Amino acid sequence: MVSFRKVAIIGLGLLGGSIGLAIRAHLPGITSTGYDIDPAVRQRATERELADRICETAEEAVTGADLVILCVPVGAMGSVASLIAPVLSPDALVSDVGSSKRTISRALAEALPGHDVIPAHPVAGTEDSGPDAGFATLFHQRWCIVTPPEGADAGKLAALVAFWQALGATVDTMDPEHHDRVLAVTSHIPHLIAYTIVGTASDLEEVTRSEVIKYSAGGFRDFTRIAASDPTMWRDVFLHNRDAVLEMLDRFLTDLALMREAIRASDGETMFDWFTRTREIRRSIVAIGQDDSRPDFGRKDHR
Numbered sequence: 001m002v003s004f005r006k007v008a009i010i011g012l013g014l015l016g017g018s019i020g021l022a023i024r025a026h027l028p029g030i031t032s033t034g035y036d037i038d039p040a041v042r043q044r045a046t047e048r049e050l051a052d053r054i055c056e057t058a059e060e061a062v063t064g065a066d067l068v069i070l071c072v073p074v075g076a077m078g079s080v081a082s083l084i085a086p087v088l089s090p091d092a093l094v095s096d097v098g099s100s101k102r103t104i105s106r107a108l109a110e111a112l113p114g115h116d117v118i119p120a121h122p123v124a125g126t127e128d129s130g131p132d133a134g135f136a137t138l139f140h141q142r143w144c145i146v147t148p149p150e151g152a153d154a155g156k157l158a159a160l161v162a163f164w165q166a167l168g169a170t171v172d173t174m175d176p177e178h179h180d181r182v183l184a185v186t187s188h189i190p191h192l193i194a195y196t197i198v199g200t201a202s203d204l205e206e207v208t209r210s211e212v213i214k215y216s217a218g219g220f221r222d223f224t225r226i227a228a229s230d231p232t233m234w235r236d237v238f239l240h241n242r243d244a245v246l247e248m249l250d251r252f253l254t255d256l257a258l259m260r261e262a263i264r265a266s267d268g269e270t271m272f273d274w275f276t277r278t279r280e281i282r283r284s285i286v287a288i289g290q291d292d293s294r295p296d297f298g299r300k301d302h303r
């Protein structure tokens with residue numbers, strides 16, 4: 001059962017805006033406030049009604065809230081938490097939506113001593129960002145990973161889980177360090193590869209940029225979709241999940257070297273076996289409802 005009465009959303013981009021819209025759609029009994037550091041974003045958030053009330057300061061937004069969700073870049077979590085600490089209600093729960101949990105958990109605990117903090121990560125998003133990117137169904141049939149610290153209040157943990165379930169997510173709990181290793185391979189490394197391959201294509205001297213754009217095949221188009229993601233957010237992700245990313249990147253580079261040698265040696269059997277195994281992963285993802293087998297992954301009408 002969702003027991004929160006007032007939810008404050010700090011940061012009104014894709015995730016923050018979607019949370020606000022999802023609260024209105026699924027939890028109409030909850031009052032929501034929102035704040036963003038950018039005045040233009042606050043103006044657009046007001047026009048789109050991303051929260052019941054868009055505030056002019058973060059302190060105003062969190063006053064009286066019993067759930068505060070920080071939807072700011074990972075590198076800003078600690079400073080924003082310190083800013084709101086003096087006006088937080090003693091019983092308020094503070095959470096977030098960041099995708100690297102170990103450093104966020106540490107930063108929030110240091111900035112908010114004595115307050116209840118339970119980090120979370122909704123594994124949902126698109127390549128779009130900003131206040132126009134959000135939509136109420138973003139979290140439907142998507143995972144939200146909650147990473148409670150040792151000794152977390154059981155009642156508030158249950159309320160946070162119920163909150164995300166009410167927004168349409170399936171919730172799992174995980175240790176922050178394990179979360180970061182899992183997401184390094186399922187999210188962070190794919191984004192790093194996408195940013196790199198698109199950058200490589202744009203730098204090629206033998207192929208003009210207009211040809212790269214004009215003749216992009218489906219695979220490259222998918223890379224460009226990922227590489228269009230918010231650069232500030234992803235810069236912070238790589239800086240704050242550095243150890244796990246480097247560990248998984250080393251493993252990827254080892255596998256990439258093996259494929260390079262298979263191509264050099266015309267070892268078709270190795271390539272076929274590898275491609276067959278990875279094809280099954282794709283089929284498994286579709287089978288459990290984490291993506292769509294329709295053309296363009298069914299994303300044309302995602303709003």
